Amino acid sequence: MRKLSWIDRLPYVILAALCLVSILSRLFLISR
Amino acid sequence: MNSHNGGRARWIGGIARILSLVLLVYWGLFALLAPVTDWDSQVYNLGRLPIARLGGLFHNPLWTTPRQLMFPWTFDAVHLPFLALGFGYGLPSYCCLLGVLAVAWSFLSERHGREAGWIGVLGLLALPALVFQAVITKNDIPVLLGVAVWFHALRLWRRDGRRVHLVFSALAIGFACGSKTSGVLPAALCLGISCRVLLRSRAGLTWFVTATVASCVLLGSVETYVASYQRFGHPMGPAAVVQNHRNRDGLRGAAANAVRYALGNIDLGIEAWQAPDRVTPTLESACRGLLGRLGLAESGYRSDFSDPQLAFLKNPGDSQSDYGLPGTACLAVLVLAACRWRPDEDWWRMCLFGGTVAAGICYSIAWMPWNDRFLLVPFALVTLALVSLVQRHFPGSRWASGALLLLFGYSAVAGPLLSTNFRPGDLIASVTDRTRKEFKDRPPMLPVYEAARSWQEAHPQGRIHLLAGVDSWVLPFLMLPNHAVRPLGMDPSRADLRKTLSGGGPSALLVLNHADFDTSGLPLAVLQSFPGDAGAELFEVTQGTR
Numbered sequence: 027m028r029k030l031s032w033i034d035r036l037p038y039v040i041l042a043a044l045c046l047v048s049i050l051s052r053l054f055l056i057s058r
Numbered sequence: 059m060n061s062h063n064g065g066r067a068r069w070i071g072g073i074a075r076i077l078s079l080v081l082l083v084y085w086g087l088f089a090l091l092a093p094v095t096d097w098d099s100q101v102y103n104l105g106r107l108p109i110a111r112l113g114g115l116f117h118n119p120l121w122t123t124p125r126q127l128m129f130p131w132t133f134d135a136v137h138l139p140f141l142a143l144g145f146g147y148g149l150p151s152y153c154c155l156l157g158v159l160a161v162a163w164s165f166l167s168e169r170h171g172r173e174a175g176w177i178g179v180l181g182l183l184a185l186p187a188l189v190f191q192a193v194i195t196k197n198d199i200p201v202l203l204g205v206a207v208w209f210h211a212l213r214l215w216r217r218d219g220r221r222v223h224l225v226f227s228a229l230a231i232g233f234a235c236g237s238k239t240s241g242v243l244p245a246a247l248c249l250g251i252s253c254r255v256l257l258r259s260r261a262g263l264t265w266f267v268t269a270t271v272a273s274c275v276l277l278g279s280v281e282t283y284v285a286s287y288q289r290f291g292h293p294m295g296p297a298a299v300v301q302n303h304r305n306r307d308g309l310r311g312a313a314a315n316a317v318r319y320a321l322g323n324i325d326l327g328i329e330a331w332q333a334p335d336r337v338t339p340t341l342e343s344a345c346r347g348l349l350g351r352l353g354l355a356e357s358g359y360r361s362d363f364s365d366p367q368l369a370f371l372k373n374p375g376d377s378q379s380d381y382g383l384p385g386t387a388c389l390a391v392l393v394l395a396a397c398r399w400r401p402d403e404d405w406w407r408m409c410l411f412g413g414t415v416a417a418g419i420c421y422s423i424a425w426m427p428w429n430d431r432f433l434l435v436p437f438a439l440v441t442l443a444l445v446s447l448v449q450r451h452f453p454g455s456r457w458a459s460g461a462l463l464l465l466f467g468y469s470a471v472a473g474p475l476l477s478t479n480f481r482p483g484d485l486i487a488s489v490t491d492r493t494r495k496e497f498k499d500r501p502p503m504l505p506v507y508e509a510a511r512s513w514q515e516a517h518p519q520g521r522i523h524l525l526a527g528v529d530s531w532v533l534p535f536l537m538l539p540n541h542a543v544r545p546l547g548m549d550p551s552r553a554d555l556r557k558t559l560s561g562g563g564p565s566a567l568l569v570l571n572h573a574d575f576d577t578s579g580l581p582l583a584v585l586q587s588f589p590g591d592a593g594a595e596l597f598e599v600t601q602g603t604r
Contacts, residue, residue: 033160034214037207038226040157044136044150044200045233045277051138052131055110056281 070459071173074180074466078159081183081470085155088193088480089148091488093496095479096376099195100500100531102126103134107141108536109545115285120545122526128286128295130279132236133200141537148193154203155192158182161206162442165213169404170449177462178445182438184469186379187431190480194376198431201241204234205435208248212255215262224266227252232273239294243418244435247411302361305424311358312421314349318358319420319433320389321345322370327383327469329372330476338372345370360424369427375478375499378428381437382469388440391447403450408443412436500531502592506570507534509586509596513566514542520564525550527571527593535568543568556580559599567597 094104106126113120121127136150159179167175183189191199211227214220231248234241249270256263274280283293290296305311321341329335346365349355355365371378381388395409416436423432445462452458474480479498487495497504510522524545526532535543546558559567559581567582569575573593577584582597 030214031164033164034210036160037157037203037210040153040160041203041207041226041229041233044133044153044203045229047136047139047150048132048233048236049276051135052281055107055135055138056115058111058114 068173070456070463071171071176074173074176074463077467077470078176078179078183081180081189082156082159084474084485085183085189085193086152088485088488089152090146091485092148092193093488093492094147094195094533095496095499096194096196097499097531098377100533101529102129103197104137104141104147104195105531105533105536106131107134107138108533108541111138112541112544115281116288119547121548122524122530122532122545123528123548124290124296124299125528127282127289128299129282130197130236130239130241131282132233132277132279133197133238134195137195147195151192151194151196151199154199155182155189157203158199158206158438161210164210166442166445166449169446170453173459174445174449177459177466178442180466180470181384181441181445181462184382184384184466184473185437185441186382186469186473186477187385188381188434188438189470189473190376190379190477191431191434193480196377196431197238198434200237201234201244202434202438204230204237204241205244205248205439206230208234208252212252216255219262221262221265224256224262225269228266228269228273229277231270232275232277235274236277236279240419240423240432243422244415247414247418303424305358305421307357309421310354311424312417313352314354314357315420315423315425316417317349317352317354318345318368318425319416319430321348322430323380323385323389323433323437325372325380325382325386327386327472330472335372338370342368342370358420358425360426363424363426371427371430377431379477380430381433382473384441384444384465384469385437387444387465388437391440391444394447395443403447405443405447405450408439408446412439412443496534500591502588502590503531503534503594506568506588506592506594506596509588510535510543510566510568511538513585513596514538514540517564517566520566521561523558523565523567523599525555525567525569525572525575530570532570552579565599567599569595569597 094100099105102123102125109120109126110118133150137147140146140149159182162178162182163175166178207230208227211223211230215223231245234245252266253263256266286295287293292300294300305315321344324341326337329337346368349365372380392409392413395406400406412435416433419432423429448458448462484495494504497507514520514522518540520542522543524532524535524543526545532545546555556579559565566585571593575595581600583600585596585598588594
């Protein structure tokens with residue numbers, strides 16, 4: 027099993043961060 | 059000979075790398091410093107966030123246009139912390155660009171070497187419509203990120219079989235779906251391809267399907283569809299609006315739209331140097347003639363557009379650009395792919411995916427002059443297909459790589475320099491003259507904003523009631539300090555209006571895009587009128603001040 031390079035991880039990190047911020051922001055807005 | 063050519067290709071790859079990194083810094087500064095300039099964001103993409111903060115999503119009476127409620131908001135919501143910060147509005151889109159470039163570099167480097175990876179990165183940076191989307195706040199580039207990460211994850215899963223890749227590929231599908239309505243189509247295509255690939259691995263398929271369902275629930279913006287259904291009786295918005303934005307002419311409309319997108323994306327790279335531009339009117343005229351000869355006249359348009367009004371937007375503003383000279387090359391690659399059956403070659407598969415998405419957009423969405431950004435996925439994929447095609451058939455050729463470097467390098471540098479909103483001067487203005495830069499695409503709104511801000515500064519505890527027509531730029535007003543501006547919804551009754559205005563404390567009424575607003579019977583005195591495009595008036599509420 028090959029270890030992922032940082033460039034291979036970068037798209038995952040970006041997507042995960044955007045998804046997390048989106049979920050938290052939407053929860054905040056819906057709960058207003 | 060090979061090593062000599064390889065050396066040349068490395069030298070070319072080095073130039074592509076340096077140019078790409080410089081451009082990434084330039085665009086990164088824009089993403090960090092530029093105010094919100096995009097028309098749609100001012101009206102609804104971001105304009106809806108402060109309204110949702112005031113009244114929530116469901117049963118919120120404060121929306122100023124149906125578009126604040128009817129469109130998916132998974133990506134728009136990401137901007138909420140940046141609205142609170144007051145800067146970095148373009149960073150979410152810029153992160154999407156970085157993710158897409160990382161996927162492109164990783165794939166091309168693995169297949170054809172690092173030089174090809176950097177040429178591919180430069181190729182994507184050479185697409186004006188892509189880089190402009192990457193520094194503004196519109197929700198087209200997250201769809202591209204979704205497709206890119208899905209592809210990346212599936213490729214890595216096939217390489218090492220770890221289930222975490224399937225989870226990320228599912229996450230990417232949900233994110234693309236929830237970011238934009240037109241993202242559902244490529245997401246469905248990704249889902250179908252994944253299921254076909256995973257048929258041989260039952261455990262993998264179970265993981266993937268479970269993760270995709272969870273991802274679509276969490277990220278698919280299900281709540282805006284529900285809220286829209288509650289308000290308009292249709293999950294995608296008022297039925298008339300939905301119908302108006304659909305291609306209502308079936309295959310005839312799709313064929314007409316394909317002709318428009320093809321001819322509209324012929325760009326010789328010299329249009330912006332000319333004054334006046336003589337190429338674009340010739341293309342528009344040729345397009346009208348061709349549509350007539352093919353029996354496709356007047357098909358596929360939104361109801362307020364027609365053949366005589368056909369306009370190819372080559373003025374590279376926020377959302378109105380085409381794909382430049384590389385876009386023209388992409389059209390040639392698509393023609394080549396249509397003429398040659400090469401299902402085992404990467405470039406051909408990318409063309410097939412891109413062509414399918416483009417065909418779906420032609421079929422489903424009515425044509426409007428600013429639609430080119432919907433084709434971000436097809437053009438980005440075909441640009442990478444071009445690099446893959448050249449590297450496969452001319453490996454190590456300095457001439458082939460040099461030609462790509464010239465094509466991409468010119469467009470990548472000329473793109474910002476010839477744009478209306480992304481020149482180095484615009485970057486400086488983002489810091490030194492931020493408010494004027496924000497209203498650059500709609501200057502008549504600037505005095506309206508300044509009047510509202512002056513009133514708010516003179517009455518720090520006062521409230522400005524906002525009555526905004528459907529195309530109003532509401533975001534700047536809603537961002538005034540102390541939550542001073544409160545929207546009144548789409549169509550408040552006279553009785554509600556009178557009741558709201560009769561509340562205590564100093565207050566004003568700002569009316570936007572309501573040229574014929576009737577003040578009779580309301581306790582209002584005109585402070586300032588802004589006729590013309592702004593169609594705005596600022597009133598002082600006379601009762602509240604007594």
